[in-house]
Amino acid sequence: MREKIIEVMGEIAEAGGLKLVAPLLDETVLLESGLDSLGFAVLVTRLEEDLGYDPFTLMEEPVYPRTLGDFVAIYERYRLPR
Amino acid sequence: MSNRILYTKPSITELEVRYATDAAANGWGDHCYDYINRFEAAFRQHLGVQYAIATSSCTGALHMGMAALGIGPGDEVILADTNWIATASPIVHLGAKPVFVDILEDSWCLDPALVEAAITPKTKAIVAVHLYGNLCDMDALLAIGEKYGVPVIEDAAEAIGSVYHGKRAGSMGKFGAFSFHGTKTITTGEGGIFVTNDAELYEQVLTLSNHGRARGQTTQFWPDMVGFKYKMSNLQAAIGCAQMERIDELIGQKRRIFSYYREQLCHLPGVSMNPEPDGTANGYWMPTVVFAPETGIRREDIQSAFAAETIDARVFFWPLSSLPFFGEACLDSTNSQSIPGRAINLPSYHDLTASDLERVCDVVKQLVSQSRLKQADAGEGDVPLALNIQDEISIRNGQGRVLGRLRRITAVDLTDSALISALTAWRNSNQRFFLTQFQATESRTANWLRDSVVMDNSRAMYLIQDNSNVNVGHLGILHLDSDTPELDNMIRGVSDGDPKIMYWAEIALVNSLLVARGAAKVCLHVLSNNWIPIGIHQLIGFETAEKLSVSKKNLEGEIHYLIDSDEGEPQKFKCLRMVLSRSKFRHFLSSNTTWD
Numbered sequence: 001m002r003e004k005i006i007e008v009m010g011e012i013a014e015a016g017g018l019k020l021v022a023p024l025l026d027e028t029v030l031l032e033s034g035l036d037s038l039g040f041a042v043l044v045t046r047l048e049e050d051l052g053y054d055p056f057t058l059m060e061e062p063v064y065p066r067t068l069g070d071f072v073a074i075y076e077r078y079r080l081p082r
Numbered sequence: 083m084s085n086r087i088l089y090t091k092p093s094i095t096e097l098e099v100r101y102a103t104d105a106a107a108n109g110w111g112d113h114c115y116d117y118i119n120r121f122e123a124a125f126r127q128h129l130g131v132q133y134a135i136a137t138s139s140c141t142g143a144l145h146m147g148m149a150a151l152g153i154g155p156g157d158e159v160i161l162a163d164t165n166w167i168a169t170a171s172p173i174v175h176l177g178a179k180p181v182f183v184d185i186l187e188d189s190w191c192l193d194p195a196l197v198e199a200a201i202t203p204k205t206k207a208i209v210a211v212h213l214y215g216n217l218c219d220m221d222a223l224l225a226i227g228e229k230y231g232v233p234v235i236e237d238a239a240e241a242i243g244s245v246y247h248g249k250r251a252g253s254m255g256k257f258g259a260f261s262f263h264g265t266k267t268i269t270t271g272e273g274g275i276f277v278t279n280d281a282e283l284y285e286q287v288l289t290l291s292n293h294g295r296a297r298g299q300t301t302q303f304w305p306d307m308v309g310f311k312y313k314m315s316n317l318q319a320a321i322g323c324a325q326m327e328r329i330d331e332l333i334g335q336k337r338r339i340f341s342y343y344r345e346q347l348c349h350l351p352g353v354s355m356n357p358e359p360d361g362t363a364n365g366y367w368m369p370t371v372v373f374a375p376e377t378g379i380r381r382e383d384i385q386s387a388f389a390a391e392t393i394d395a396r397v398f399f400w401p402l403s404s405l406p407f408f409g410e411a412c413l414d415s416t417n418s419q420s421i422p423g424r425a426i427n428l429p430s431y432h433d434l435t436a437s438d439l440e441r442v443c444d445v446v447k448q449l450v451s452q453s454r455l456k457q458a459d460a461g462e463g464d465v466p467l468a469l470n471i472q473d474e475i476s477i478r479n480g481q482g483r484v485l486g487r488l489r490r491i492t493a494v495d496l497t498d499s500a501l502i503s504a505l506t507a508w509r510n511s512n513q514r515f516f517l518t519q520f521q522a523t524e525s526r527t528a529n530w531l532r533d534s535v536v537m538d539n540s541r542a543m544y545l546i547q548d549n550s551n552v553n554v555g556h557l558g559i560l561h562l563d564s565d566t567p568e569l570d571n572m573i574r575g576v577s578d579g580d581p582k583i584m585y586w587a588e589i590a591l592v593n594s595l596l597v598a599r600g601a602a603k604v605c606l607h608v609l610s611n612n613w614i615p616i617g618i619h620q621l622i623g624f625e626t627a628e629k630l631s632v633s634k635k636n637l638e639g640e641i642h643y644l645i646d647s648d649e650g651e652p653q654k655f656k657c658l659r660m661v662l663s664r665s666k667f668r669h670f671l672s673s674n675t676t677w678d
Contacts, residue, residue, distance in 0.1 A: 016577035017577065018577060018581065030617070031582065031585070031618075031621070034581060035581070036574060036577050036583075036584070037574045037584045037614045037615065037618070038555075038574040038575070038576065038577050039577065040614045041511075041512065041614060044614075045514075054611065056610070056611035056612075056613050056655070057611040057653075057654065058655075059611070059654060062610035062611070062613070062616070062656065062658070064613050064616055064617050064620065065613065065617075066617070
């Protein structure tokens with residue numbers, strides 16, 4: 001999941017002419033990652049298309065990721081059963 | 083060519099036709115007063131008064147009432163300078179002098195302070211005209227009348243359906259007079275009625291109304307005094323009886339029409355309409371738009387604009403003091419002179435359709451829009467907002483470096499097709515985070531921008547521009563007229579500029595609202611799955627005050643997320659109401675010296 005997310009982030013950054021910080025670590029603060037808010041909106045949409053779910057829509061009690069590690073964990077937690 | 087929209091006409095159903103036919107066929111001989119008696123009784127009951135005399139016109143009712151009060155040569159009667167001449171002519175016919183005083187700017191009715199100032203030993207009456215259904219300040223006028231021993235007459239010709247703290251217009255003064263002209267809320271073709279709770283006055287008017295023949299006079303064709311012939315016919319009363327059976331429906335339709343106008347037009351900058359103060363109900367006989375002087379919109383412009391759309395619009399009453407034959411100017415006639423030059427009565431007949439109303443509103447919106455464009459072209463800036471919101475706000479990062487600016491969208495932007503196109507595309511790409519989800523089109527965006535942004539005095543929308551003046555997104559504010567403005571419509575459209583420009587833009591706007599303008603707090607509503615802006619809001623200090631349930635409903639192909647509703651399919655995510663107080667934001671500013 002982590003690799004998938006970083007891969008899509010890279011594609012979005014490249015398409016938008018943005019520069020991601022390197023390396024992207026679990027501790028990397030999303031706001032400092034190099035993606036802007038449009039990039040994150042596209043990221044959520046792309047992941048929903050690829051993975052088939054948007055965890056933020058499935059949450060009864062909203063949780064907000066601060067770091068890349070938080071973000072990955074949220075996607076792991078709501079991963080759809082295969 | 084669109085159909086012509088009349089400014090008014092009566093609502094006539096099969097019931098009116100049936101009663102009128104019956105009166106024509108049978109209402110003679112012993113039955114020649116049946117419908118008149120029935121009509122008077124129904125009106126007495128509706129108004130809550132003891133006595134009523136149906137007349138041939140409201141003017142006739144006023145004439146007889148004033149005559150019965152003994153008004154005559156050498157006397158003075160105070161009335162508003164803004165009136166139809168029908169209120170003044172009976173005074174002149176009786177040999178008395180009409181004394182015109184100015185109207186209030188908001189109610190367009192008598193200014194009580196000026197009424198009191200105009201009282202002299204010659205004053206014999208005050209005529210309170212409830213203009214267009216708007217109510218006079220009856221408490222003040224009745225108190226003045228009592229203080230000086232002067233009766234207050236209510237000319238309620240236009241005020242069917244208006245209620246003043248539980249009392250119907252026309253029922254509070256020494257006597258009241260109503261009109262049933264074909265343009266009025268209820269009609270008898272032509273016609274009127276005199277109403278009073280004063281038994282003695284009633285007897286006098288009853289005698290006057292019948293060529294001076296007193297009720298107890300037993301000698302046939304023997305007048306007791308010189309009277310008038312202002313009687314309503316039985317045929318007219320038959321139509322009136324049917325109208326009285328429908329009176330609640332007819333008043334309700336008038337209020338429905340005004341409600342539509344109010345919703346569409348009252349928020350437009352520089353536009354005011356008929357007021358409805360607390361504790362009152364306005365019958366809204368004649369919905370009226372008054373444009374503020376700074377709009378530069380003149381009566382002639384309005385008439386031309388309506389005529390071009392084949393819509394009838396009626397001018398606001400000219401000040402009576404301007405009529406040459408009255409010969410004497412009204413003292414201090416600021417409002418009565420000024421308002422007619424920038425006002426118009428809107429069409430308001432009962433059966434106006436929604437599309438007719440929309441056509442009328444479009445003309446008014448177009449006038450306002452053109453006015454704002456003219457002002458912008460003339461370099462006069464936009465019409466000032468109620469709360470003096472800034473047109474431009476710098477966006478700086480935590481070290482003070484300028485990243486761009488917030489530039490308020492104004493009327494000049496309405497013709498920027500590239501901007502409309504960009505806003506439409508941004509709306510479509512972010513629609514998953516909107517409560518209403520639909521495929522935006524450029525025309526829908528343009529209409530929304532005109533009606534809900536540029537012309538809404540309580541709202542502002544800013545473009546977020548980078549240092550190269552590229553529009554990278556937008557951010558709006560609602561409820562500027564409250565002490566808790568609401569952030570709204572935060573969208574990043576393109577990736578130009580600083581990656582964190584949205585964050586700094588929000589800080590700049592919140593700072594402008596809370597610190598520069600002194601709002602107590604700022605709030606916003608956001609869907610809880612929209613975690614990206616929520617993260618920004620939380621960083622700045624916004625806290626979740628409420629979590630509101632969300633349900634999903636498909637309406638005519640559009641997805642509507644309903645808040646706290648029993649309808650629709652329940653969703654797991656919520657709608658958050660987030661709030662940021664000034665003190666919390668100040669704390670954020672002081673404790674975040676190394677934000678960047």
